[in-house]
Amino acid sequence: KPFDATELLARLRAMLRRAVGRSSPVIAHGDLVVDPASHTVLRAGEAVPLGGKEFALLMALLQARPQVLSKARLESSLYGFGEALESNAIEVHIHHLRRKLGESLIKTVRGVGYFVPQQDPPA
Incomplete structure (x- = not known):
């Protein structure tokens, strides 16, 4: 049966949100x-x-978060198979x-990858 790829992707994203326990797509x-639905x-x-x-x-x-993602894992999630990729593309992004969101948001684990630290709960 024919299907619309964008509809399928939207349904998969909704299922992933529910699996994570986050019914609202907004990430704070x-x-x-960050609102993935409106890309804001x-x-x-x-x-x-x-x-x-x-954004991706x-x-x-x-x-x-707070898991460290390797450069290779980030490349595979951002770029499709066969898509041209510069060796320092992830570092540039x-x-x-x-520069846009502040130096303290994304941390580097040298030789491993990048991560966003978990926020401390308000006291």
Whole structure:
């Protein structure tokens, strides 16, 4: 039976959100609010424009927090098979995210990968 690929992807994303226990697609991390449905990012209430790869990288890091994601894993989640990829593409996207969202958001584990630390609960 024919199907629409965008509909299938939307249904898969919804199933993944439910599996994680997050019915709302909005991800909040400190003063950072990311809405995947509208592709918007707010930092301290101010809109932050991100490119497609930057947004996808931020989503991968936020969804996996506080787990460290290797460069290879990030590359495979951002780029399709056979898609041209520069050797430092992930580092460039991380640099742009840090410049736009602040240096303290994304941490580096040298030789391993990148992660977003878990927020401390409010006291």
